[in-house]
Amino acid sequence: MLFAEGRFLKLQLKLSTSTITAINRFSLLKYCSSFSAITTEQVNCQEQQKEHTLNSILHYISSTMSTDLNDYKIIKEGEAEILMHAKNEVFYNKTQVNNRDISIAVLREFISRREQEHEATLSKRKKGTQKATENESVKEEAENVPRETPSENHESNGKREVEENTSPEELEACSSVKGSAKIAEDCSTAGEQTDLTEGKGQVELKPPRVLEALSASGLRSLRYAREVEGIGQVVALDNDIVSVEACRRNIKFNGSVAISKVESHHVDARVYMLTHPKEFDVVDLDPYGSPSVFLDSAVQSVADGGILMCTATDMAVLCGANGEVCYSKYGSYPLRGKYCHEMALRILLASIESHANRYKRYIVPVLSVQMDFYVRVFVRIYTSASAMKNTPLKLSYVYQCTGCDSFHLQPIGRTISKNTSVRYLPGYGPVVPQECSDCGKKFTMGGPIWSAPIHDQDWVGSILADVKSMKNRYPAYDRISAVLTTISEELTDVPLFLSLHNLCATLKCTSPSAVMFRSAVINAGYCISGTHVNPLGLKSDAPMDVIWDIMRCWVKNHPVKAQPADQPGSVILAKEPVLQASFARAISSLSKAQAKKVVRFLPNPERHWGPKLRAGRQITSKHVSLLGPAAVNGALNHEDDEEPKSKKPKTENDITS
Ligand SMILES: C[S@@+](CC[C@H](N)C(=O)[O-])C[C@H]1O[C@@H](n2cnc3c(N)ncnc32)[C@H](O)[C@@H]1O
Ligand SMILES: [Zn+2]
Secondary structure (H helix, E strand, C coil): CHHHHHHHHHHHHHCCCCCCCCCCHHHHHHHHHCCCCCCHHHHHHHHHHHHHHHHHHHHHHHHHCCCCHHHEEEEEECCEEEEEECCCCCCCCHHHHHHHHHHHHHHHHHHHHHHHHHHHHHHHHHHHHHHHHHHHHHHHHHHCCCCCCHHHHHHHHHHHHHHHHCCHHHHHHHCCCCCCHHHHHHHHHHHHHHHHHCCCCCCCCCCCCEEECCCCCCHHHHHHHHHCCCCCCEEEEECCHHHHHHHHHHHHHCHHHHHHHEEEEECCHHHHHHCCCCCEEEEEECCCCCCHHHHHHHHHHEEEEEEEEEEECCHHHHCCCCHHHHHHHHCCECCCCCCHHHHHHHHHHHHHHHHHHCCCEEEEEEEEEEECCEEEEEEEEEECCCHHHHHHHHEEEEEEECCCCCEEEEECEEEEEECCEEEEEECCCCCCCCECCCCCCEEEEEEEEECCCCCCHHHHHHHHHHHHHCHHHCCCHHHHHHHHHHHHCCCCCCCCCEEHHHHHHHHCCCCCCHHHHHHHHHHCCCCEEEECCEEEEEEECCCHHHHHHHHHHHHHHCCCCCCCCCCHHHHHHHCCCCCCCCCCCCHHHCCHHHHCCCCCCCCCCCCCCCCCCCCCCCCCHHHHHHHCHHHHHHHHCCCCCCCCHHHCCCCCHHHHC
8 A cells, every 4th residue: 555655646747747636645555455465476466567557658648648647547447547638539438338338248158158059159160070980981882981080071072962962152141150059950961061071170269359330439349349258350440640649548557458459440340340341250349329320341351150249329219300311321110109219220230231241241140228318239140041031021111000009020031941941922911991990090101121130039038137146347237127028028029019198199098907908918828028228118919909908898897088980099999899808816927036036127227328429519409319218308408407207217017007
């Protein structure tokens, strides 16, 4: 302690004109005492090294920055620490701790699965070798020819079969470590034989290389490097020189692990990704606003079976504030339904798939999260010209009734199978009449959206278990475990969701509790779940006419005041229900997490928990229109004392009791 204090004074003297306040004494002491000690000699040695590093960092700062060191403070998140300038010249948003934490959790899972998949590929290859050897012995015995070595045999046999049966695209898709069991299965014949023919033997799995394409201060890259076991090189890019300088400073500030693993480049991320095709096992895109301009190069930079992590914070655009802007950026029309945040996720996924398809690639989403003020998706990317043909089956347009909020999905494609062959055809349509069969109003049409699953529940379960097992290593543990818990209970094959409040608003009736409504759906023979996107949202595979019948039955016992006959609610209630709904409490009407009283939704930890502008920028009307007034509210009203009651997020407690 005395030593550290002494050093602090020495630094003060060295920087004679500056009195360190922001990089304060406490921070320095904490920094100095954070080095793990093993033996006295090691302690001394480490102390000397750290002393040297600390001195060089401070020397670096004072020589490269014209500003006063008073202007800096140390920000710690997870294992990483960054030096932050008071003038906010480099982007940093502490609310993104949720985003970074969840990405670390996914990265850990990816690394573990990648290893398992590699093992599985190797053992399959080994079995293939044995089988081929056995077959060859039988053949040789039958033909009574002189015996060759197994490797020679494999070489000739493998090559012939591959050439005869496998397209170049499929070979390409199968040439590296496979992602899912299914892919490994699909590719096993071609890929394994190719490797055997080349006599490569057992390929060593290299640690995954990570590209943080838009890195700002480098905080995320530093966290990846310092916190994720088994990670390889982390390349951090930024096209802003001040950010790159900050990132380099922060790399040094974080010591030897960071210095050996993280490298920073001043470059346009698009150029870098285009010139490094299939080189990164992980590509992380975390832009201001929309990622759309980065998608084309990003999908090319991910290795086969690798993962793309992508944030979009332009929620106002994705949620329909300017539909035409969304169309121009993402190729999809958004709708302003209650489900718009989930639609935003699905628009982003559809857009990534479309970019991937241009290069004979396709995506497999493993986790898709809408949190705080953004969406973040985690998708694996594979190359296969034949698998890519399935894309139209995974996309749909959405018809949204203008009167009653009913929605219907129109798939883009369909297949017909005959014996072993599959034909790809355009989808049948339209799936709705000109006027809504429930309320008689017209439909608007949005999309196309990704209508296949947006999460892999196997991944979600493992990530959640892993997060729970290392609670202390996630600063945003409460929030991310709550989100993952809710996601783990979502129906995966039901795109979008209903809002019970909206249904009741259409009918102008009182609301059944969520448990009663869930029970009625389950008692009618359908599935229902919550959604992480909205505490009031309900996902169900029940068709809209069943949903309205349930509501008609509810209104019979909870009558509403008479409304004009042309109102959507009146038209719906004028019909007799076909189904006799039962609201008796069904066993599974509460989710497992609800039953165990596990927290699924949390309020924001503090006021103004939202997006931040580009470093050093002022808010303009453009920001308000891009991000939405709610999103910039915090920044506009920094002096407010109390958040208005009406702005407080509703929780599931508002409806479940
Ligand atoms: C939202 S910040 C990134 C935040 C960071 N990922 C984190 O977790 O703290 C976006 C960064 O992207 C950088 N950027 C914008 N366009 C870029 C481009 N074409 N190439 C490289 N960097 C770019 C900006 O300078 C900014 O520092
Ligand atoms: Zn309608």
